[in-house]
Amino acid sequence: AQTVTQSQPEMSVQEAETVTLSCTYDTSESDYYLFWYKQPPSRQMILVIRQEAYKQQNATENRFSVNFQKAAKSFSLKISDSQLGDAAMYFCAYRSAIYQFYFGTGTSLTVIP
Amino acid sequence: KAGVTQTPRYLIKTRGQQVTLSCSPISGHRSVSWYQQTPGQGLQFLFEYFSETQRNKGNFPGRFSGRQFSNSRSEMNVSTLELGDSALYLCASSWSFGDYEQYFGPGTRLTVT
Numbered sequence: 001a002q003t004v005t006q007s008q009p010e011m012s013v014q015e016a017e018t019v020t021l022s023c024t025y026d027t028s029e030s031d032y033y034l035f036w037y038k039q040p041p042s043r044q045m046i047l048v049i050r051q052e053a054y055k056q057q058n059a060t061e062n063r064f065s066v067n068f069q070k071a072a073k074s075f076s077l078k079i080s081d082s083q084l085g086d087a088a089m090y091f092c093a094y095r096s097a098i099y100q101f102y103f104g105t106g107t108s109l110t111v112i113p
Numbered sequence: 114k115a116g117v118t119q120t121p122r123y124l125i126k127t128r129g130q131q132v133t134l135s136c137s138p139i140s141g142h143r144s145v146s147w148y149q150q151t152p153g154q155g156l157q158f159l160f161e162y163f164s165e166t167q168r169n170k171g172n173f174p175g176r177f178s179g180r181q182f183s184n185s186r187s188e189m190n191v192s193t194l195e196l197g198d199s200a201l202y203l204c205a206s207s208w209s210f211g212d213y214e215q216y217f218g219p220g221t222r223l224t225v226t
């Protein structure tokens with residue numbers, strides 16, 4: 001079975017600075033999707049960014065970008081120019097070839113004004 | 114367009130009881146997935162329904178069951194509640210089975226005493 005590991009339960013960043021959240025996964029599949037989801041306090045989980053495993057180019061969405069290392073099975077999220085609204089729980093997720101999602105345990109990000 | 118709605122938002126039950134949670138997907142979405150979110154485990158996949166049929170199932174005991182109606186609304190039932198079932202139950206909808214883009218509801222917070 002696939003597993004997703006987020007080794008940083010909590011992270012903090014100064015406003016306007018850059019922070020990187022780590023995620024590793026274990027799989028024997030070659031075709032899959034990876035995601036980062038954001039869950040603000042008491043608000044709904046939303047998709048931040050996704051990466052298709054067959055694409056070598058790292059995905060980017062405005063201030064959010066990923067560093068996808070397929071061989072190392074690593075998928076980190078970089079948030080540039082951090083804003084107060086970025087404070088949330090961030091979940092790394094893997095979608096398998098049979099369409100099952102596996103989530104990490106989350107990283108709680110605090111943004112310091 | 115209305116988002117994913119879940120009812121009730123909060124629920125308190127005692128051990129041994131059963132509970133039914135409801136999820137209404139975004140209009141037009143035909144696939145509904147259910148997740149259990151706990152602080153230590155992150156999100157764990159329960160099952161996914163599409164066209165009134167369970168298409169995927171996670172590693173949960175048979176006390177957890179679900180169904181989907183012809184209007185794509187879904188219900189999840191947990192029988193013989195245990196203290197460990199206390200969690201936030203999230204549902205997510207997507208256009209079709211296998212669609213990687215899923216939209217989450219606000220969740221139902223279940224407390225078992």
